[in-house]
Amino acid sequence: MSRLPVISHKRVLATSSNSSENDQDLAPAQKKTRKDPEPVKPYAASTIIGTRRAPVAPTKAPISRPFRPTGAATVAAAPSRGVLKQSIASTAPRGGNIKAAAAPTGTKAVTGGAAGTKRQAWDLKGKVTDMESKLRNYQTKVKSVNQENEDLKSTTVKSQTRVTDLEKSVAVQRSQISEYEQELQALSGVREELDKVSSEKSSLEKQHSNLEGKYKVMETLRDSLETLRDSQETELQTLTMKLSMQESTLSRLQLTLRDAEEEVRSLGDTMVQQKDELHAGEMERRQLHNAIQELKGNIRVFCRVRPLTGGGLSQHLQLPATDNKTITLAKTEESHTGKTADTQKNYNFNFDRVFGPQASQKEVFDEISLLVQSALDGYNVCCFAYGQTGSGKTFTMEGAEYDEARGVIPRAVTQIFRAAEKLGAQGWEFTFTASFVEIYNETLRDLLYTGKASKRPEHEIRKSVNNEVIITSLTYEKVTNEDQVLGLIMLANCNRSTAQTAQNDRSSRSHSVFQLDIEGANVGRDVKCKSTLCLVDLAGSERLLKSQSQGERFKEMTAINSSLSNLGIVITALANKDIHVPFRNSKLTYLLQGCLGGNSKTLMFVNIAPELDSFGETLNSLRFASKVNDCVIGTASANRK
Ligand code: ADP
Numbered sequence: 067m068s069r070l071p072v073i074s075h076k077r078v079l080a081t082s083s084n085s086s087e088n089d090q091d092l093a094p095a096q097k098k099t100r101k102d103p104e105p106v107k108p109y110a111a112s113t114i115i116g117t118r119r120a121p122v123a124p125t126k127a128p129i130s131r132p133f134r135p136t137g138a139a140t141v142a143a144a145p146s147r148g149v150l151k152q153s154i155a156s157t158a159p160r161g162g163n164i165k166a167a168a169a170p171t172g173t174k175a176v177t178g179g180a181a182g183t184k185r186q187a188w189d190l191k192g193k194v195t196d197m198e199s200k201l202r203n204y205q206t207k208v209k210s211v212n213q214e215n216e217d218l219k220s221t222t223v224k225s226q227t228r229v230t231d232l233e234k235s236v237a238v239q240r241s242q243i244s245e246y247e248q249e250l251q252a253l254s255g256v257r258e259e260l261d262k263v264s265s266e267k268s269s270l271e272k273q274h275s276n277l278e279g280k281y282k283v284m285e286t287l288r289d290s291l292e293t294l295r296d297s298q299e300t301e302l303q304t305l306t307m308k309l310s311m312q313e314s315t316l317s318r319l320q321l322t323l324r325d326a327e328e329e330v331r332s333l334g335d336t337m338v339q340q341k342d343e344l345h346a347g348e349m350e351r352r353q354l355h356n357a358i359q360e361l362k363g364n365i366r367v368f369c370r371v372r373p374l375t376g377g378g379l380s381q382h383l384q385l386p387a388t389d390n391k392t393i394t395l396a397k398t399e400e401s402h403t404g405k406t407a408d409t410q411k412n413y414n415f416n417f418d419r420v421f422g423p424q425a426s427q428k429e430v431f432d433e434i435s436l437l438v439q440s441a442l443d444g445y446n447v448c449c450f451a452y453g454q455t456g457s458g459k460t461f462t463m464e465g466a467e468y469d470e471a472r473g474v475i476p477r478a479v480t481q482i483f484r485a486a487e488k489l490g491a492q493g494w495e496f497t498f499t500a501s502f503v504e505i506y507n508e509t510l511r512d513l514l515y516t517g518k519a520s521k522r523p524e525h526e527i528r529k530s531v532n533n534e535v536i537i538t539s540l541t542y543e544k545v546t547n548e549d550q551v552l553g554l555i556m557l558a559n560c561n562r563s564t565a566q567t568a569q570n571d572r573s574s575r576s577h578s579v580f581q582l583d584i585e586g587a588n589v590g591r592d593v594k595c596k597s598t599l600c601l602v603d604l605a606g607s608e609r610l611l612k613s614q615s616q617g618e619r620f621k622e623m624t625a626i627n628s629s630l631s632n633l634g635i636v637i638t639a640l641a642n643k644d645i646h647v648p649f650r651n652s653k654l655t656y657l658l659q660g661c662l663g664g665n666s667k668t669l670m671f672v673n674i675a676p677e678l679d680s681f682g683e684t685l686n687s688l689r690f691a692s693k694v695n696d697c698v699i700g701t702a703s704a705n706r707k
Pocket residue numbers: 371372373423453454455456457458459460461462574673
């Protein structure tokens with residue numbers, strides 16, 4: 067009884083308004099949450115919840131673990147603080163109306179006992195009974211509410227413990243989370259590093275694969291190098307063996323060499339001695355050669371008879387088989403009267419040598435090769451071909467191109483170059499200068515000229531300071547071999563044939579002079595020599611009838627006649643040792659002055675045409691030649707310095 071007002075008071079403090087609707091609304095909720103059908107319980111439960119709220123923050127709810135609902139389902143479903151207050155307030159009846167508020171439930175139970183009966187005002191005893199039963203009811207309710215309160219208290223304690231635990235766990239978890247966050251941060255750094263490292267790794271992998279490729283190449287290289295090294299080692303061994311063998315051979319050879327050197331030294335001495343002897347011998351040979359030439363005569367005449375054009379023998383020319391120095395020209399003169407017998411007139415001529423029609427170019431040259439040798443020894447040598455046109459002068463001097471038919475000029479040149487080469491071994495050095503000139507109508511023409519015809523220079527014969535004959539503006543060509551000389555001969559023939567076309571048969575009416583100036587020096591012995599080899603193809607010696615020679619031809623004839631006869635005069639004067647030798651009377655003798663003087667050897671070929679109709683010209687030629695042959699030119703001396 068004493069506790070009822072307390073509860074009533076509390077409820078008055080807690081409530082601000084009463085609402086029957088709220089009471090009605092609350093009833094279904096109570097049904098849902100409680101099995102106990104007692105109507106008082108919801109009020110008590112609501113009150114406790116309203117005053118003692120679980121401290122769990124709604125924001126933290128998701129983190130906390132769900133806990134077991136113990137008796138009070140409203141705790142688990144607890145709304146926010148504000149909402150809860152309102153709900154508590156709405157469940158409580160307004161102040162001063164507690165009785166009325168509790169009445170419905172309580173009354174129902176009481177009225178259940180005195181159903182339908184209303185106590186009379188006077189029935190006080192009945193009213194007390196009712197009141198007592200009501201009180202009992204309330205006491206039971208209070209008991210159960212207290213019990214429930216106790217339960218709730220223990221649950222609250224448990225929950226608080228649980229909350230504390232949970233808070234601790236939350237704190238722990240928070241710290242763990244921060245740790246994890248730190249770790250995560252650290253890990254993100256690590257991740258970046260990892261990315262970096264992985265990119266580095268991929269580049270390193272690339273490098274690695276590159277290096278592997280290189281390594282493989284190097285391995286192959288190494289293998290091949292090893293193979294090479296092996297083979298080279300083997301080779302080296304072989305070479306070392308060879309070397310040691312060769313070293314021993316070398317030492318042996320060195321000994322031999324020393325001996326040989328000794329021998330060479332003594333041989334060198336001998337050689338020097340022999341060279342001296344050789345040189346002395348060479349000089350002696352020259353002297354003897356010259357002596358022979360002098361004995362043969364410094365002017366010699368060879369007669370050469372050309373073969374008949376149609377073959378056979380000429381009756382008027384007699385060449386004794388036993389003697390190769392005589393030629394007889396026989397002429398049968400018919401009796402004018404017819405009464406006397408025909409008389410035969412023989413003209414005998416002696417020459418240094420007579421060559422018949424069968425004589426080869428080689429045979430002819432062999433006879434004059436000694437003279438050519440004299441040219442190298444330092445004597446001037448002059449060789450003429452005299453005779454009428456068609457008698458074989460050009461054939462003798464130049465010959466034909468094929469080997470057997472080569473004439474005096476190419477053969478002489480060959481001999482000179484060969485001999486010069488041999489003398490080279492004895493210390494002689496030679497230089498050769500060639501020139502080729504034509505004398506036509508007392509005019510000089512350069513046969514080695516290669517310029518324009520319109521610019522052809524004029525030439526004069528002059529004497530140099532050394533009293534040497536030179537021709538102005540003439541081509542003097544240095545030659546070192548036979549082929550060059552043959553080239554010059556061809557060039558000369560070209561030049562001649564050009565003039566030939568302009569003037570019919572000109573070559574036969576001009577002299578052509580080939581000159582080879584030879585200069586030799588033996589530096590070691592301080593000996594020098596200088597000479598000229600002159601090879602002359604003279605103009606045709608035929609005399610034309612005066613009636614046939616008019617104008618130009620007369621001039622030509624006169625020029626030829628005068629130069630040829632002057633040649634005879636000069637040779638005769640030289641032979642007679644006349645004080646005055648008329649060299650300057652013709653261009654030919656003036657040009658050949660050096661070669662014809664006392665210091666020269668002269669050879670004249672007299673070429674004979676075998677035809678009978680050439681008899682007169684043949685006789686003339688032979689007469690001229692024998693006149694020359696009779697001359698004795700003063701003793702020649704070599705042009706030595
Ligand atoms: P030239 O120069 O005196 O006028 P060539 O030398 O031109 O005379 O000779 C005239 C012709 O006779 C040429 O065809 C030449 O080949 C020929 N001949 C001259 N001499 C001989 C010889 N000894 N043997 C053969 N043929 C010759």
